[in-house]
Amino acid sequence: MTGTRQDVVLRIEDLHVEIRKAGYAAPILRGVNLTVTAGRVHALVGESGGGKSMVTKAATGLLPAGGVITQGRIVLDGEEVTRYGESSWRQLRGSSVSMVLQDPLTALNPVRRIGSQIMDVLRLHRGLRGAEAERECIRLLEMVQLREPARVLRLYPHELSGGMRQRVVITMAWACRPRLIICDEPTTALDVTVQKQVLRLIHRLAGEGQGVLLVTHDLGVVAKLCHSLSVIHGGRILEDGTVEQVYAAPRHEYTRALLAATPRFDRPDAVLVPVADELIDRLDAEARDYDRRRAAPA
Numbered sequence: 001m002t003g004t005r006q007d008v009v010l011r012i013e014d015l016h017v018e019i020r021k022a023g024y025a026a027p028i029l030r031g032v033n034l035t036v037t038a039g040r041v042h043a044l045v046g047e048s049g050g051g052k053s054m055v056t057k058a059a060t061g062l063l064p065a066g067g068v069i070t071q072g073r074i075v076l077d078g079e080e081v082t083r084y085g086e087s088s089w090r091q092l093r094g095s096s097v098s099m100v101l102q103d104p105l106t107a108l109n110p111v112r113r114i115g116s117q118i119m120d121v122l123r124l125h126r127g128l129r130g131a132e133a134e135r136e137c138i139r140l141l142e143m144v145q146l147r148e149p150a151r152v153l154r155l156y157p158h159e160l161s162g163g164m165r166q167r168v169v170i171t172m173a174w175a176c177r178p179r180l181i182i183c184d185e186p187t188t189a190l191d192v193t194v195q196k197q198v199l200r201l202i203h204r205l206a207g208e209g210q211g212v213l214l215v216t217h218d219l220g221v222v223a224k225l226c227h228s229l230s231v232i233h234g235g236r237i238l239e240d241g242t243v244e245q246v247y248a249a250p251r252h253e254y255t256r257a258l259l260a261a262t263p264r265f266d267r268p269d270a271v272l273v274p275v276a277d278e279l280i281d282r283l284d285a286e287a288r289d290y291d292r293r294r295a296a297p298a
């Protein structure tokens, strides 16, 4: 084994994505670089519209209509997937990469019992059937700390609370044992106490050797649960590093602004400062400049 190489579960290099619609192309990602390592939680943070979800969509082959990768590459578990079509992606989703989205209801089929949905995953990805599948299903539900797993198996999604549903979705993402789990704002739809439990669970997943890419706009969560982070704005990664490095000595003004806008449990009296409009205007102007330079002939 070549050590670190094998440990990288996702490598995104110089990724450029644009959305093309009726004679018009909008740049969305502008040269994104990002690496997720096995056994680690990497956070992708930034304000709304920065391109966080677009990164996760590119890394799962789910770009929206008109979305095109114009430059760069995506390597998933050692396999270059940049130009993969839907049929190749279908084989990778679940086996190499799984997604946990904001709203667990969209990931669950409302008219099927929880047990049959998890068992589908176990059959499809791990060839488990019958009593063996059921045993594994219960074991997984216990692992995500759902009480009375045997009863939960027989319930329908609407009979569960939001937090329980998200645990089920995480169970399904985890059941296939993908190398990488991407969680896009997994707790935004949950209430605060449940959020913490679900985030701790995600952290534990990484402890099992999976790589986790966690999208969030909550820098408090990142400080507690993640190992490293990338800060994104205007489709550009403005800063990245380990949590210790970035929090102790943020290099980019935008990172400093995000930190100043985040409540900190160790400094409850600190005054929170919202990110200044001026800074955002300046960053947006830089992004437009970048687009102009790229469009200009060399």
Ligand SMILES: Nc1ncnc2c1ncn2[C@@H]1O[C@H](COP(=O)(O)OP(=O)(O)OP(=O)(O)O)[C@@H](O)[C@H]1O
Pocket: 019, 028, 046, 047, 048, 049, 050, 051, 052, 053, 054, 055, 064, 065, 217
């Ligand atoms: N289907 C689409 N068609 C055109 N533009 C899109 C589409 N989806 C997203 N965008 C644009 O791409 C940019 C990045 O969006 P993205 O959803 O990745 O942001 P985000 O960082 O995930 O934001 P949020 O925190 O609100 O989820 C935004 O400017 C958005 O308007």
Ligand SMILES: [Mg+2]
Pocket: 052, 053, 054, 184
């Ligand atoms: Mg998003």
